[in-house]
Amino acid sequence: MDEASPTAKALLALELIQDNPGISGDRLGLRLGVSDRAARRYVGTLRDAGIPIESTPGRYGGYRVGRGFRLPPLMFSTAEALGLMMAALEGQHSASDTNDxxxxxxxxxxxxxxxxxAAPAEAIRKLIPAPPDTGTNPDPEITAVLVQSCVDHHRVRLGYQLGDRETRTMYVDPWAVAVRHGRWYLLGWSHTKDARRVLRVDRVVAVDPQPETFVPPDDLDPIRTIEEHLAEGWKYPVEIVIDAPIATVGQWIARNLGRLEAIDEHHTRLIGSTEEPEWYARRITSIDAPFHIIGPEELAKAVRTLGERLTQSSAPQLSAGPS
Incomplete structure (x- = not known):
């Protein structure tokens, strides 16, 4: 920190004050690697530049930035810039495309x-291949309108693409927008279907906020609801009865395996679906209680095969040498 210029230290002081409202002069100096007296000088430099740094005197006093102030320049460390670039490339194939x-x-x-x-981040941008374009990136402007409608609790009229050519008009109360497994989803109540729906945002081709307002459910858990929805509708419907209470089973079962229903105080039903019974069989080995597969037979067979393989792997090996 000693080699940093006074201007750089003043800007770092501003960043520390913004990130830690009420930070004391002693702590500010410690974070800057200078005395508390020097820290006060940097605060004075910021005030001279027109930045409203407020101070509260006393034993528990400290510095904070005045309300309404926004710092235009961006300040990133090298690690922060690299992390931002890596996250952008991981989630957006188009982050390396200057036309996007x-x-x-x-x-x-x-x-x-x-x-x-900037140089290390630019190198990553140019040299690291981005994930292939899956065609699932939503339109930023449409996404922004959906998110704002969630905040404002306004119903929206959607143009929703069902296939290559078919587009359906839907009226939806947008409860939440969330990202799961690299895709953006809209959770809400469809007045067109009179049911709760999870819609892919990349398939929304038009959005028009309506004057009608709504009140979202009090107990809404968007991530849980979306993951339970994503666990349904696959080729093989799954039903498993587990000899344990639902609160305990919830600690063993990933949300994307399906939804849990309490049968009674001591038994729980897991309802889901899967395209790959072998994969599902491996995932339910986390259940630490007896369970019974009601269906499908493909899953029961996959569990038997997995059990046989594990049993064979644990069997003692016979010596190949002479007796």
């Missing part, structure tokens, strides 16, 4: 960063 909104935004960020910080 995500790519243009990344470019703007890199241009305002110091060369020492």
């Amino acid at each position: 909104p995500a790519g243009r935004a990344i470019g703007k960020i890199l241009r305002v960063l110091p060369t020492s910080v």
Whole structure:
């Protein structure tokens, strides 16, 4: 920290105050690697630049940035810039494409960063191949309208693409937008179907907020609801009865395996579906209680095969030498 210029230290002081409202002068100096007196000088430098740094005197006093202040320049460490680039490339194949909104935004960020910080991030952008385009990236403007409608609790009229050519008009109360497994989903109540629905945001081709408002469910858990939905509708419907209470079973079962129903105080039903019984069989080995597969037979067979393989693997090996 000693080699940093006074300007750099003043900007770092601002970042520390923004991230830690009420930080004391002693702690600020410690984080900057300077005395508390020097820390006060950097605070004075920020005030001279027109930045409203407020201070509260006394034993428990400290510094904070005045309300309404926003710092235009971006300040990232090298690690933060690299982490941002890696996350963007992982989630957005287009982050390396300067003609795409995500790519243009990344470019703007890199241009305002110091060369020492921007250069490694730009190298990753150019040299690391991005994941293949799955065609599931939603339109940013549509996504923004959906998110704002969730916040404002306004019903929306959607143009929702069902196939290559068919588009359906839907009226939906948008409860939440969430990202799961690299895809964006809209959770809400469809007035068109009079039912709860999970819709893919990348299939929304038009959105128009309506004057009608709504109240979302009090006990809404968007992630749990979406994952339970994603566990349904596959080729093989699954039903398993587990000899344990639902609260205990919930600690063993991943949400994407299905939804849990309490049969009684001591038994729980797991309802789900799968395309791959072998994969599902491996996942339910986490159940630490007796369970009974009601269906499908393909899953029961996969569990038997897995059990036989594990039994064979645990059997003692006979010596190949002479008796």
